[in-house]
Amino acid sequence: MPPKLISHLFPCLIFVTLLLLTLYFNLLSHTQPSSPSPPCNLFKGKWVLDPTRQPLYNHTCPFHRNAWNCLKSQRQNMGLINSWKWVPESCTLPRVDPTRFLGLMRNRNIGFVGDSLNENFLVSFLCVLRVADMGAKKWKRKGAWKGAYFPKFNVTVAYHRAVLLAKYKWQPKQSMVGDQGGLKGIHRVDVDIPADDWVNITDFYDVLVFNTGHWWGYDKFPKERPLVFYHAGQPISPPLEMLDGLKLVLENMVSYIQKKFPSKTLKFWRLQSPRHFYGGEWNQNGSCLFNEPLKESQQQWCEQRSKVSESSD
Structure with missing residues (x-):
């Protein structure tokens, strides 16, 4: 081929080559699966005030305990308190639709096991779900x-009340000889035996939510009425500190759940919420005066106050 012809064709060949490469890479980008988007972290977000937000239920809900029915008692600033909503950082969290939820859960059962944190959630949850079925009836079977x-x-x-998850019972002091450091008796905790309140529910629930935590403190079990931990019917030696006992209880309860509950049962462990009493504990004229979510500094204050309470005992 004459050199002059090559010089004229060369730019055209480069252009065609680049065009074909561009088309090829475009084709690859469409045929190869796109990388999946990261999962939504519902727990990373913030509370946002929404003045238009209203409760889904009112004070007439029959599942409220009268003493805890803030709507009926007309607690101050309930309108403001009910206007807060949780907003995740990277995704949308729609408000619960009770009709759709119950429709998806049709012919299934949901259980909560633990302390009052789960109980409080359950009460609100029942009132929300009742919006979709006003014929809902109170139910207390299987130890609920x-x-x-x-x-x-x-x-x-x-809800099944089991504040420690494990079985425990009060044993008064047997001997009256000596002061024994003011000991009045012990709360025996069998770390390997679940509480009677939920031992017979293994085949009933399709979804279970467990929690414990707020009762594991010296305000609940002071030194004159301590927790004493047992395993296989015998006291554990040397005696365990309270938080070590909590760890052992959790290990044993998880093992029990894995062995006794069907694998198809959906299980959740729920964490604690910060304590928020002001001016005293819950049984010492303490009040909840907050009208907005706790800030991080306030949560740390609550944690420090709990530690001070432990050390003072």
């Missing part, structure tokens, strides 16, 4: 502390 049955959807939601 409280619950509800929603006949329109054949769904049961209930």
Whole structure:
């Protein structure tokens, strides 16, 4: 080929080559699967004030305990308190739709096991779900502390009170000889035996939510009425400190759940919320005066106050 012809064709060949490469890479980008987006972290976010937000239920909900019915008692600033909503950073969290939720859970049962943190959530949850089935009835079977049955959807939601999860009972001091450091008795905790309140629910619930934590403190079990931990019917030696006992209870309860509950049962462990009493503990004229979510500095203050309470005992 004459050199002059090559010189004229060369720019055209470069252009065609680049065009083909561009088309090829575009084709690859469409045929190769796109990388999956990172999962939504619902727990990373913040509380946002939404003045238009209103509760889904009112004070007439029959599942409230009268002493805790803030709507009925007309607690101050309830309108402001109910206007807060949780907003995740990187995704959207829609408000619960009770009709859709019960429809998805049709012919299934949901159980909560633990302390009053789970109980408080359950009460609000039952009142929300009742919006979709006003024929809901109170339900207290299989050792449940409280619950509800929603006949329109054949769904049961209930709470089993087991503040330590493990079985425990009060044993008064047997001997009256000597002061024994002011000891009045012990609370025996069998770390390997679940509490009676939930031992017979292994095949009933399709979803279970467990929690414990707020009772593991010296305000609940002071030194004159301590927790003493047992395993296989015998006291553990040397005696365990309270938090070491909590760790052992959790290990044993998780093992029990894995062995006794069907693998198809959906299980959750719920964490604690910060303590927020002001002017005293819950049984010492303490009040909850906050109208907005606790700030991080206030949460640290609550944690420090708990540690001070432990050290003073």
